[in-house]
Every structure is written in structure tokens, then in C-alpha cells.
Amino acid sequence: MTNFSDSNVFQYSNSSSDGEHWLTISDLMAGLMIVFLFIAIAYMRHTTIERDKIKNVAVAYKENQVAIFNALNTEFMDDLKIWEASIEKDSLAFQFHSPDVLFRTGKCVLRDEFKIILTDFIPRYIEVLNQYINSISEIRIEGHTSSEWGNEINSTNAYFHNMSLSQERTLSVLKFAYHLPQLTMGQKQWIKASFAAVGLASSHLKTNPDGTENKKKSRRVTFRVITNADIQIRKIIDGV
Numbered sequence: 001m002t003n004f005s006d007s008n009v010f011q012y013s014n015s016s017s018d019g020e021h022w023l024t025i026s027d028l029m030a031g032l033m034i035v036f037l038f039i040a041i042a043y044m045r046h047t048t049i050e051r052d053k054i055k056n057v058a059v060a061y062k063e064n065q066v067a068i069f070n071a072l073n074t075e076f077m078d079d080l081k082i083w084e085a086s087i088e089k090d091s092l093a094f095q096f097h098s099p100d101v102l103f104r105t106g107k108c109v110l111r112d113e114f115k116i117i118l119t120d121f122i123p124r125y126i127e128v129l130n131q132y133i134n135s136i137s138e139i140r141i142e143g144h145t146s147s148e149w150g151n152e153i154n155s156t157n158a159y160f161h162n163m164s165l166s167q168e169r170t171l172s173v174l175k176f177a178y179h180l181p182q183l184t185m186g187q188k189q190w191i192k193a194s195f196a197a198v199g200l201a202s203s204h205l206k207t208n209p210d211g212t213e214n215k216k217k218s219r220r221v222t223f224r225v226i227t228n229a230d231i232q233i234r235k236i237i238d239g240v
Contacts, residue, residue, distance in 0.1 A: 064132065064135050065092060068129070072087050076121075083117050092224060110173065118176055119182075122180055130187075137228040140198050140226060141197050143221055145165060145219055146215035163200075166199030167198075174195060206218045
């Protein structure tokens with residue numbers, strides 16, 4: 001009888017110990033689940049905050065684009081037709097379309113007609129953009145050409161000849177703009193800090209309605225405003 005009773009006590013004691021053991025693991029698992037839940041909530045909140053920040057930058061970027069376009073369009077609306085120029089709303093590209101006015105064929109020296117236009121255009125352009133200087137990352141002077149270069153040269157060599165030509169042309173425009181006597185030293189410093197001369201050759205051709213190359217429209221010079229929205233978004237992503 002004594003042995004039987006001792007055995008029962010031992011079994012009961014083991015059963016009680018096992019219950020306490022599983023109860024402890026259960027509590028631990030419940031605690032971990034709560035911790036993971038809080039981590040998930042915190043992560044979701046952080047993601048939402050970052051998403052809202054990027055959304056706000058995107059909204060501000062769009063509003064800024066519209067404001068810059070409207071300011072440029074208001075300032076130059078009476079000149080666009082005379083200069084054979086246009087302003088693209090989405091890219092903020094101010095384009096001069098008349099190759100006969102810009103340069104001689106195959107040359108990088110500015111024609112007198114283009115010098116007259118730039119002398120009027122540059123100071124007013126800088127004055128307009130000065131209102132948005134804190135949101136502008138870069139002003140690109142882009143040179144574009146047609147795909148052709150003479151009659152006895154293959155397309156690859158034509159591309160590289162046009163690349164050199166377009167770079168030389170944009171550099172000529174940049175130098176002319178910088179040395180305009182109407183500009184203040186502060187404006188010239190901004191040109192040195194923010195303007196870039198970029199030759200694009202025939203990489204952005206203009207086409208006719210049937211899809212063929214429009215060689216005349218492809219030969220153009222563009223002033224393009226690059227805002228700093230992408231820099232702001234990158235800072236948000238990097239946690240700066």
C-alpha cells in the first residue's frame with residue numbers, strides 16, 4: 001500500500017511539473033507573438049510615414065513643375081512664335097527649333113540671329129528660375145542633331161561625329177550665356193554651379209506622323225530644368 005501511494009504521489013508530481021513546463025512555454029510563445037505584433041505594427045507605421053513623405057514630395061514636385069512651366073510660359077509667351085521655340089510642360093524643356101537660326105550646318109559657332117535671341121532670353125530665363133532656385137538641381141543645355149552626316153559615312157560614324165558636334169554646340173551656348181554683360185556675378189556663379197552642357201547627338205530624334213525622322217526638327221537646342229525631387233526622395237529612403 002505504501003509503495004502504491006508513493007507511486008501515485010510521484011506520478012502526480014510529474015504531471016504537475018509537466019503542466020507547469022508547458023504553461024511556461026505557452027506563456028513564452030504568447031509573449032513572443034505580442035512582441036512580433038508590436039514589431040509589425042511599428043514597421044507598418046514606419047512604412048506608412050515613409051510612403052506619405054514620398055507622396056508629399058511627389059505632390060510638391062508636380063505643383064512645382066506646373067508653377068515653373070506657368071512662370072516660363074507667362075514670361076515668354078509672346079516670344080515663342082518669333083523664336084520658333086516651345087516649352088514642354090512635363091519636362092520643362094525650353095526648345096529652340098530652327099536649325100537655320102542656331103548654327104551653320106556641321107558648325108558649332110553661333111549664328112548672329114541666335115546670339116540676339118540668347119542675349120534677350122538668358123537674363124529673363126535666369127530671372128524667372130531664380131524664384132525656384134531652392135528646388136532646382138540642374139539646368140541642362142542639350143544639343144540635338146539629326147542622324148545624318150554627309151553622304152559617304154556609315155550610321156555609327158555619323159552618330160559619333162554628331163555627338164562631338166552637339167557637345168561643341170552646347171558648350172558654345174554655355175560660354176556665350178556666361179559671358180553676357182547683363183548678368184550679375186551672382187547669376188554667373190549660379191551658371192557655374194548648376195548649368196551643364198550636354199550633347200545628345202541623334203539619340204532623341206523628332207519624327208513625322210508616319211514615324212520617319214524629321215531631320216529639321218531633330219536639330220535643336222534645349223534648356224531643360226531638372227528639379228531636385230529625386231534627391232529628396234533618395235534622402236527619405238536613405239533615412240537622411
